[in-house]
Amino acid sequence: MKPGKRDIPVKIKISGRQLDELQRHSWHMIEAFGLDTRIDNYKGVRPISLYSWDLECILDVLDAVLNDENEYPDQEDEGYLMLHELYLHLKNEYQEKYGR
Template identity: 55%
Template sequence: MNILITGEELHQLRRHSYQMAEAFGLDRRIENYQGKRPIGLHSWDFDCLLAVIQCALEDERFYPDKEDLGYKALMNLYERLKKEYQKFD
C-alpha cells in the first residue's frame, strides 16, 4: 500500500526511526524517504510504524505538551496509518 508522508509528519516520524532497527530496513527507508512520492508499505511495516508511533506519543519525554505541533502531526499520522492499515483486513 502506498502512502504519502510529508512535512511535520515526516519530520516527527524520522525522529523515531531508530526504534525501527529490527524491521528489515524500515528505519533506513524512513530516513531516506523524501516525501515527494508515496512510500510503499507492507502490512508488517504498518505494524512496526504504529507500534513505534504509539510508544512515542505516550512517552512524555518526547512530547510533554500535547498541544505541541510535533505531537499533533505525529498523532495525525498515527490516525492516518491506522485507517490505511484497516484496509488490509
C-alpha cells in the same frame, strides 16, 4: 521479510512536519530489516510503499512514542499533533486494507 505475490502494499505519501517527526523516531524501527533506513531516506516526494508488517511496526512505534511523556510532555505541541494525525491516518489505512 520478502513480500510474496499476494502481499499488497499500501502507498502513502508522508511529507512536511509529519515526515520530520516520523524520521525523528525511525531509530526505534532498527529491528525491522531496513524500515528505519527506508524512512530516513524517504524524501516525501512520491508515495512510499508499506506492507502490513511495515505498518504494524510504524504503528507500534508511534503508539509508544505518543504515549511517552518524555518525548512529548506537551500534547498541544505541533510535533505531537502532526505525529498523532499521521498515526490515525496510518491506522485507518491499515484497517481498511488489512481489516485487522
